[in-house]
Amino acid sequence: MGAGIVSSSLGVLFYCSVLSCVYALIDADDVITRDEQIYLLLHAKRKCEQKVKSKMGKVAEGYCATQWDGILCWPEEAPGKLVPMQCPDYVYDFNHQ
Known part of the structure; x- marks a missing residue:
């Protein structure tokens, strides 16, 4: 028993x-952890770096090249032109709606 x-x-x-x-x-x-957020940012950075490498030497003359700023991957564009970008989905709770 x-x-x-x-x-x-x-x-x-x-x-x-x-x-x-x-x-x-x-x-x-x-909620995601700090390490998970860093992983997502590093993944986005790698994707941007691949874009940069694939366009190396192919940027139109007078244009700014694709560039990673630490959060976003900015596309190739003419200098002085405003480039609208959406809040990245890989940054947790970036858009507080």
């Missing part, structure tokens, strides 16, 4: 710990 109670208690304890782990994975605020 005592072994059955211990076994049941361990089962309940196991399920509670599993549920708490699952709950920790599902955060109500949908």
